[in-house]
Amino acid sequence: MSLKNDAFPSSAAFEAIDGALSNDAERKAAIKTGGAVFSFKLTNDKGEEEAWYLDLKESGKVGKGEAPAGKKADVTLLLTDENFGKLVAGKSKAQTLFMSGKLKIKGNVMKATKLEPILAKAKTQSKL
Incomplete structure (x- = not known):
């Protein structure tokens, strides 16, 4: 299943994250760091x-939809495709987007801080 959606150019980042997590050691480290x-x-x-999820609680998998079957997201990040692209590319910081109202977070805000190092891995994997 392709994670990329052509209507959302930054969605290529989800494939990059998935690629980074296909390495067993990386996946275990990301689950240990993310925990959500x-x-x-x-x-x-x-x-x-459109929605995508990143399971860093158990499987270390990336998928389409709001959460894996039978689970609930601990943290939901709402933002534009353009700002997600900037976030993954390292052109914007989550805190800056959040403070300016361009990123809304539902759920455990403290868990959201654990995402930056994982998104940084996507940057090194992708051409964003």
């Missing part, structure tokens, strides 16, 4: 919404 299920709800320039 993260949901990303992105809105593109046409106003369409």
